Amino acid sequence: MRATLDFDLATPEAPPEASIEAAVKLLKSGFLFRYAEMGSEGNEAALLEQEFAALLGRKYCIAVNSGGSAIFLALKAAGVMPGDKVLLNAFTLAPVPGAIEHLHAESVLVEINERLVIDPADLRAKAEASGAKYLLMSHMRGHVADMDAVQEICEDLGIKMIEDCAHTMGATWNGKQTGQFGLAGAFSSQSYKQFNTGEGGLIVTDDADLAARAILMSGSYMLYPQHSAAPSEEVFARWKGAAANHSMRMSALVAAILRPQLPLLPARNARWRNIHDRIAARLTHQLIRLPQRPPEEDYTPTSLQFFMEGLSQPQIEAVIADCTAHGVPIKFFGGNTPEGFTSRAPHWEYVKPQPLPRSEAILSQLCDIRLPLGLSNAQADTLADVVLQSLNEALP
Numbered sequence: 001m002r003a004t005l006d007f008d009l010a011t012p013e014a015p016p017e018a019s020i021e022a023a024v025k026l027l028k029s030g031f032l033f034r035y036a037e038m039g040s041e042g043n044e045a046a047l048l049e050q051e052f053a054a055l056l057g058r059k060y061c062i063a064v065n066s067g068g069s070a071i072f073l074a075l076k077a078a079g080v081m082p083g084d085k086v087l088l089n090a091f092t093l094a095p096v097p098g099a100i101e102h103l104h105a106e107s108v109l110v111e112i113n114e115r116l117v118i119d120p121a122d123l124r125a126k127a128e129a130s131g132a133k134y135l136l137m138s139h140m141r142g143h144v145a146d147m148d149a150v151q152e153i154c155e156d157l158g159i160k161m162i163e164d165c166a167h168t169m170g171a172t173w174n175g176k177q178t179g180q181f182g183l184a185g186a187f188s189s190q191s192y193k194q195f196n197t198g199e200g201g202l203i204v205t206d207d208a209d210l211a212a213r214a215i216l217m218s219g220s221y222m223l224y225p226q227h228s229a230a231p232s233e234e235v236f237a238r239w240k241g242a243a244a245n246h247s248m249r250m251s252a253l254v255a256a257i258l259r260p261q262l263p264l265l266p267a268r269n270a271r272w273r274n275i276h277d278r279i280a281a282r283l284t285h286q287l288i289r290l291p292q293r294p295p296e297e298d299y300t301p302t303s304l305q306f307f308m309e310g311l312s313q314p315q316i317e318a319v320i321a322d323c324t325a326h327g328v329p330i331k332f333f334g335g336n337t338p339e340g341f342t343s344r345a346p347h348w349e350y351v352k353p354q355p356l357p358r359s360e361a362i363l364s365q366l367c368d369i370r371l372p373l374g375l376s377n378a379q380a381d382t383l384a385d386v387v388l389q390s391l392n393e394a395l396p
């Protein structure tokens with residue numbers, strides 16, 4: 001009997017009752033925009049910024065309308081100008097090189113290793129060869145690089161690091177949270193992340209100038225005194241005239257939905273980790289290899305990655321089609337065309353082609369499964385069984 005999963009893996013975690021109540025209260029008030037012309041004590045967005053800054057142990061926080069906007073604004077507020085080179089790990093999602101393109105800057109792609117994270121040796125080599133002074137460090141799919149090595153390279157070469165923490169809310173390297181290593185960290189609250197507000201983004205930083213510029217550029221209409229996790233007036237005075245308004249604010253409604261989710265993070269991450277590790281442990285098969293996780297990494301997975309080894313691309317695609325037919329849609333990073341949430345450097349035609357032999361070889365076998373928080377243990381076991389049975393069918 002073939003196993004079949006009867007659960008939509010794209011089911012997001014619904015916001016808690018407290019989010020719904022806060023949203024309804026705000027809707028009834030009509031104050032959905034985060035700024036008021038007559039003061040704004042108690043505005044949900046300003047409160048969220050205070051609470052999120054505290055969660056990350058950072059001085060400043062800026063709430064925006066998406067994770068992609070958070071990355072764009074963090075880079076721009078860090079000083080990236082058109083034509084500047086920005087280092088970026090080759091395994092990431094399209095909005096990440098998209099943010100660099102939005103700045104008319106140039107992506108310099110860095111090889112990844114078998115752990116699916118940036119290769120420190122290639123980072124140093126590419127940084128020295130290109131002279132790039134910015135690194136957009138994307139903790140893609142929740143895999144955390146050797147951040148001690150990355151930070152040392154950045155310090156040696158005077159590189160400003162911005163972290164893309166869309167997949168690592170709460171993850172740590174050697175006990176330090178992602179979002180605390182770089183000059184700034186960018187987060188997303190799109191539905192499949194640890195917090196679900198549909199759309200949403202957050203920037204954290206300890207840098208007063210970056211914070212002031214990001215607040216002004218996010219579109220605060222000179223109402224920036226209504227931000228509470230923000231630098232002093234004299235810092236804003238330096239940037240007021242120079243910062244363009246990009247209208248990327250977070251609405252008060254999104255903030256109202258997000259705030260009650262913050263305290264749920266540890267419990268959600270523990271549940272996600274349980275689902276991930278349970279499936280990972282069951283996926284033992286001669287054609288499967290899981291990326292290694294070193295002890296320094298405390299990961300917060302919302303998806304699971306594995307390599308399908310010893311099969312050709314058409315064979316991998318046939319296994320994936322069989323899994324999908326049995327209720328387990330698998331994303332494949334080795335495909336010829338970008339599909340769903342899955343693409344890689346050769347698909348980003350706006351990025352100058354760059355040789356990435358190691359990353360291409362690694363991604364040619366990489367499979368990826370979304371893990372909804374609502375998956376029961378029994379469903380998690382069925383999911384793994386579907387994959388194992390499809391692989392057995394593919395064995396010669």
Ligand SMILES: Cc1ncc(COP(=O)(O)O)c(C=O)c1O
Nearest residue numbers: 066067068093095164166188190
């Ligand atoms: C790794 C990564 N970075 C950034 C983003 C951008 O987040 P958003 O969709 O909120 O713009 C995503 C989106 O899924 C992502 O996967």
